[in-house]
Amino acid sequence: MATVAIDLHGGDFGPSLLIPACFQFFREQPSHQGILVGDLKQFRSVVQHCPSNIDWLDKPALGDAAKRPARLLKRQANSSIESCFELVKQGQADVLVSAEHTGVLLVLTTKYGQVHPFLKRPALVSAIPTVKEPCLMLDLGASYTAKTAQLLAFSAIGTSLASAIKQKPSLALLNVGVEAFKGPIELQRAAEQLANWKDIDFKGYVEACDIYSGDYDIVICDGFSGNHxxxxxxxxxxxxxxxxxxxxxxxxxxxxxxxxxxxxxxxxLKPLDPANYNGAVVAGSDLAVVKSHGNARSKAFNSALVKALALCQQQSVVAIQQKLDQVANDQKGVITG
Amino acid sequence: MATVAIDLHGGDFGPSLLIPACFQFFREQPSHQGILVGDLKQFRSVVQHCPSNIDWLDKPALGDAAKRPARLLKRQANSSIESCFELVKQGQADVLVSAEHTGVLLVLTTKYGQVHPFLKRPALVSAIPTVKEPCLMLDLGASYTAKTAQLLAFSAIGTSLASAIKQKPSLALLNVGVEAFKGPIELQRAAEQLANWKDIDFKGYVEACDIYSGDYDIVICDGFSGNHxxxxxxxxxxxxxxxxxxxxxxxxxxxxxxxxxxxxxxxxLKPLDPANYNGAVVAGSDLAVVKSHGNARSKAFNSALVKALALCQQQSVVAIQQKLDQVANDQKGVITG
Structure with missing residues (x-):
């Protein structure tokens, strides 16, 4: 049984769309528990129709003015999203789902969680559609460039997540060409290290046009590139x-x-429907955090809730930490860029 | 009248496809001159059907082993592509067109030309299709990250090229969001400077999804991002x-x-046909160099030849140098990342 904390604010639609989506999800998942966190006075009338495995927590929405991430670290932590982080930190929830801006979630993950020391900041991981199975891509967050150690940390996260579904997943580094001499030196050094990893099928470099071929289970890049x-x-x-x-x-x-x-x-084009892929993992800390797309409607939000449950069931947070420990240990004394 | 040096090797198809494309182009452009450079023994039979405004230069193809760019600087300069550079350097041709690898063209531009000191290396500029008019995008070359000065140099090149077609073109910097606080500090500093440029309509940041809207005449980015x-x-x-x-x-x-x-x-989807957009400019040196796509067929190669003529007619090389001089001068004493 998992308990999921859900931030009803953040994103484009808010409680009026998210509450019915949560009701349906938890009716179909009676063995799991939901805690819906938001401004209760907005939706007092619907609380009475609520499934018994949902609890409520009355917290205000995070003001727009507070969304500049740096300011969040200095504020009173009373908003719905910060309360979700509190719940997960204190063990009252196993995972949280929010449609807040990426920057807000990254800052709060650092504020409330322990980011693994081998990572500079949490990484954002998402599945993207391909001709065959979806491919896990990271970082899609705030790493504007990536050093070798970061690329290896992202690879550790990707490997942990993909290994829950497939043995020895294939992994490639995003680059501007497939020849070994192409790309920045940090990428070349990461490729040299990854070639020795036993738990992946390392495919070298992949160009952005070939991600969609379905030949790669994991694609690693800095957040700036991934976003583009x-x-x-x-x-x-x-x-x-x-x-x-x-x-x-x-x-x-x-x-x-x-x-x-x-x-x-x-x-x-149904296989490409973004609603099927909603739910990015904010990975690399001791907290389980799933980001829903800001414009997610019911079906897409449901995908994010499914992703949150899978994260708990696969014990991904612990698996990621263990893999990061191992890579950090292997890298001791290795000179990387 | 312009003289165009054409490298018959490089690219996927070589002389058998490029020669007929050149014949047709120069028949339609009788006031311009072509110099076809390549391994003559391969196509001696066709020389006799040649239009009178085409000359020939017998030079061997660049061997595959030599394509690792760094090695090119140490070699005998006898290949077809290096001979094209010699022709332009010595003023025997005004512009060269080649389907060689980008890395080869960037290295040779540095070897034979004078890259403007405000640029670290030449930049690769291409037009990309949008809902409205095409948009000029750069860098698409070998700048894996870009400092503020480089982003301003790219902006100078883009502004020069776009100004030949449109007064006060609109320009935006590629970023992961449009808010002023988003993205790396180098980008933020470039945005502050660009806001003062009088000859552009500076639009701030653009996300990769919005390039295709046609609302931007020029989009500036580092080469790694542009490639992706x-x-x-x-x-x-x-x-x-x-x-x-x-x-x-x-x-x-x-x-x-x-x-x-x-x-x-x-x-x-005809407006998106890559053949219409073939011909990237290797910009920022005193040489006029146009890169054709490696897989360009006749129609696409024709677009590259048209681009080469336009480059001469618009005196783009000089215009770019002047704009770079001006920006370099304005930047003196400005602290940039």
Whole structure:
């Protein structure tokens, strides 16, 4: 049995959308417990329809002015999101789910948790769709560049998470080419180290165009690069959809056949639906934290809750810490950039 | 009248594809001159059908073993690509076009040209498709991270190139969010400086998903990020095409209507055809160098030749040097990261 603390604020939709999603999820998961944290006066009327495995905690939303991450460290910790962190820290919840901004979650993970000393800051891990199985990609957070040690720490996190699903997962480093001499020296040094890891199938470098092939279970990069990869995919697919949609609205025949086609397209692109992949893990501390996308609706929020349960069931936080311990120990005395 | 030196080697196809493309181009451009540089014994038979405004220079292909860029600086400079650089350096050609690897072209630009001292190394600039007009993006080359001064140098290059087409072009810095406090400090400092530039409409930060909106004439980034943006777009669009194509081949009705649809799709996505955008500028030295994509076929190679002529006609090399002089001068005494 796991207890999930859910921040009802943060994200674009708030309690009115998240509460029904949580009700449905915990009705279907009667052996697990939810604690819904938010501004109770906004939704007092719905509390009475609540499944018995949900508790409530009345806490105000984090003000917009407080979202500049550095300020969070100096504030009174009374908001819904900080209360979720308190619950997990004190062991009253096993994991928290929030749609707050990444920066806020990273700062609070550092404030309330113990980030593994081999990591500079927590890393953000997400699954991305491919032609075959989804691929785990990290860091998608605030590491603007990555030194060799950080790349190895990200690899440790990715390996721990992927190993829960697949033995000896394949791992590659994101680079601008696959030749050994390509890319920054920090990346080259990380590649030399990773070639010796026994628990992964190290594939060397991968270019951003080949991530989607499904040939890699884990792709490692700095957060700046990872962010660009994901957002560029999103933007370019939206561009091609728009061009296509304009074309299909050009005349009556196109409009008529376009209806049929849009149905086909929807079915074909279902595997890419971001709602299936919602729920990024804020990894590398002793707290289990799942970030939902800010624009997640019910189905997507459900995916984030599923991810939170899996994190508990697979004991991922402990597995990640152990793998980070091992890599940190192996790296002692190795000169890295 | 411009003289264009063309490296017939480099790239995936070589002389047998490039020679007919050049013949056609120079027949249509009788006031310009071409010098085709390559291993003459391979194509002696076609020389006789050559338009009168094409000359030939017999030089061997650059061996594969020599493509590791650092080695190029130590070698005998007798290959077709190095001869093209010699021609431009000595003023016998105004611009060169080659499908050689980026690394090779960057190294040779440094070897034969004078890179502006405000730049660390030449930058690679390419146009990318958007919903509206194409957007100029740089660096797409070998700058794995970029300091403030480099970002300003890239901005100077982009501004010079875009100003030849549009007065006061809009410019944005690629970042992981649009808020002023986001991203590395080098980027934040560049943003502070760019806000004072009078010849651009500075738009602040742009996320990779919004490049394709067409709201930005120039997007500035380090080469590592730029590479990921372009390749991720390529890979994700290929993924969605494949899923769609699989769906349309599922049954006879789908196959039949699929034929109609593929025709529509081809027409709709024509503005995104990479062949229209081929021809990246290796900018920032006193030499005019255009890189064609390694897999460019006739139509795409033609785009690169058109780009080479435009570079000469717009006197871009001089304009870029002048803008770099001005920015370097403005930056004297300004503390930047």
């Amino acid at each position: 990869v994901i957002k560029s995919a999103e933007g370019s697919m939206a561009l091609s959809s728009q061009l296509l949609s304009d074309r299909l609205n050009q005349n009556y025949l196109n409009k008529f056949l376009g209806l049929w086609f849009k149905k086909q397209m929807k079915a074909a | 943006v372009i390749k991720s777009a390529e890979g994700s669009m290929a993924l969605s095409s494949q899923l769609l194509s699989d769906r349309l081949n599922q049954n006879y009705l789908n196959k039949f209507l699929g034929l109609w649809f593929k025709k529509q799709m081809k027409a709709a």
